[in-house]
Amino acid sequence: MFSAPGKAFVAGGYLVLDPKYKAFVIALSSRMYAHAHVEKEAGEYTEVCVKSPQFAEGEWCYKIDLSRPDLTQEIHGRHNPFVKSTIDILFLYLAPKQNKRITITIFSDPEYHSQKDSMPKTSKTGLKTFYYHSQPINKVAKTGLGSSAGLVACLTTALLSCFSENFDVKNETTLTRIHNLAQVAHCHAQGKIGSGFDVAAATFGSIVYRRFDPQLVNRVIESWKNEDLVQLVDNTDWKIEHTKCCLPPGIKLLMGDIVGGSETPKLVSKVLEWRKKEPERSLEVWTHLNSNNMRLVESLEKLQDFSKKQPETYKLSLRSLVEGNKSGFSDVVSSIQGIRQYMKIMTQESGAEIEPDQQTELLDYCMSLNGVLGGVVPGAGGYDAVCLLVAQEAIPEVVERTKDLSVTWLNLHEQETGIREEDVSSFIGLL
Numbered sequence: 001m002f003s004a005p006g007k008a009f010v011a012g013g014y015l016v017l018d019p020k021y022k023a024f025v026i027a028l029s030s031r032m033y034a035h036a037h038v039e040k041e042a043g044e045y046t047e048v049c050v051k052s053p054q055f056a057e058g059e060w061c062y063k064i065d066l067s068r069p070d071l072t073q074e075i076h077g078r079h080n081p082f083v084k085s086t087i088d089i090l091f092l093y094l095a096p097k098q099n100k101r102i103t104i105t106i107f108s109d110p111e112y113h114s115q116k117d118s119m120p121k122t123s124k125t126g127l128k129t130f131y132y133h134s135q136p137i138n139k140v141a142k143t144g145l146g147s148s149a150g151l152v153a154c155l156t157t158a159l160l161s162c163f164s165e166n167f168d169v170k171n172e173t174t175l176t177r178i179h180n181l182a183q184v185a186h187c188h189a190q191g192k193i194g195s196g197f198d199v200a201a202a203t204f205g206s207i208v209y210r211r212f213d214p215q216l217v218n219r220v221i222e223s224w225k226n227e228d229l230v231q232l233v234d235n236t237d238w239k240i241e242h243t244k245c246c247l248p249p250g251i252k253l254l255m256g257d258i259v260g261g262s263e264t265p266k267l268v269s270k271v272l273e274w275r276k277k278e279p280e281r282s283l284e285v286w287t288h289l290n291s292n293n294m295r296l297v298e299s300l301e302k303l304q305d306f307s308k309k310q311p312e313t314y315k316l317s318l319r320s321l322v323e324g325n326k327s328g329f330s331d332v333v334s335s336i337q338g339i340r341q342y343m344k345i346m347t348q349e350s351g352a353e354i355e356p357d358q359q360t361e362l363l364d365y366c367m368s369l370n371g372v373l374g375g376v377v378p379g380a381g382g383y384d385a386v387c388l389l390v391a392q393e394a395i396p397e398v399v400e401r402t403k404d405l406s407v408t409w410l411n412l413h414e415q416e417t418g419i420r421e422e423d424v425s426s427f428i429g430l431l
């Protein structure tokens, strides 16, 4: 059994679309899990059944003729583009010769979806609780943690494990292979080549990320040839960057769900339109935004370093932070203020509601509270969510002081590991 984390896109929304800039993505404790069961019997077809029992009609089964995998159909006529595309890409890549029967079971942690019309069910060990929804997956509201990226990453891993000996997700080559396959599958399912930050975070965990050239993936999807896919996955330098980066000790991420929602594609098209119409001004804004994004990453790294070299002094700064003295963390505070300042300029000048006034008010208030280093609208922004960086000990006070505001803090934290192997015994009673 394997799992992949959800993400909070803290810095670098929009800019990450251009490989000139890097972004900072935090991996979360909410994860997506995939358990594989393989029967090596030699039937006439290969069968892959993906079950997602938390959702109504959550079962997609494919009969695959290994001589014509391009003709694969779902046997009930159901559609799950992310499941289908992951299977198609895996079979194109592996081109297996022997039939198998594979059953994959998916679980997703509660924070990925709204819990409306759902019932909890806990494993026999009491270690895992999942919510079971009365609606199909495409009708259940999402919270924006990147469920499709998590699904594609853990499904790719589980499927690959069925065809590999000594499979180890701690091996760098294996992890890169999973990442590359998952990126192609995710782009194919979405029908567009995004920046891929969500798939990269689902695979590698908390990272500073630089995207790949979209042409690399485009060419392979167009040619749909085994040798081109193998060449891209195993023998091509994607020139991406995924450097590990995480929050310093005692600093936690708080993700707040906001009632409302935004349409990311509309926001993105407005921003790109503005960039085309105002090339000089937008370059100036993006340059400032980028230097604040990178200053945030550097200041978190410096704090990490400081906490290791001078743990006692670091503890004292954390204590003062909880009491409202933020001076030990001034670089983080000012870089987040800088990020917000330029995100707001982009909002006003492009007309895309990236940090709308309602979010500005909420974030300003949160930033005034003791222990809060700062907060941003994650990813593409809008009315979906906010995220804060807060001293762990200040969290109860922040929750108390925001209880009458229109924000619901999600029960999650940073968990910097990407794909990992899970102990299946925790899931007894659910599988």
Ligand SMILES: Nc1ncnc2c1ncn2[C@@H]1O[C@H](COP(=O)(O)OP(=O)(O)OP(=O)(O)O)[C@@H](O)[C@H]1O
Residues within 6 Å of the ligand: 052, 080, 081, 082, 083, 106, 107, 108, 137, 138, 142, 143, 144, 145, 146, 147, 148, 149, 151, 198
């Ligand atoms: N637990 C799951 N089981 C099966 N399919 C899933 C599951 N979670 C996600 N999916 C697939 O991913 C789709 C949702 O992907 P979509 O790109 O619309 O949202 P998302 O990746 O969650 O977006 P965001 O980045 O805003 O969180 C679902 O309709 C379904 O096809």
Ligand SMILES: C[C@@](O)(CCOP(=O)(O)O)CC(=O)O
Residues within 6 Å of the ligand: 009, 012, 013, 014, 015, 016, 017, 144, 194, 195, 196, 197, 264, 268, 378, 379, 380, 381
């Ligand atoms: C605007 C963009 O940079 C981020 C979108 O992030 P999210 O889907 O809102 O988490 C687009 C992208 O990187 O694909």
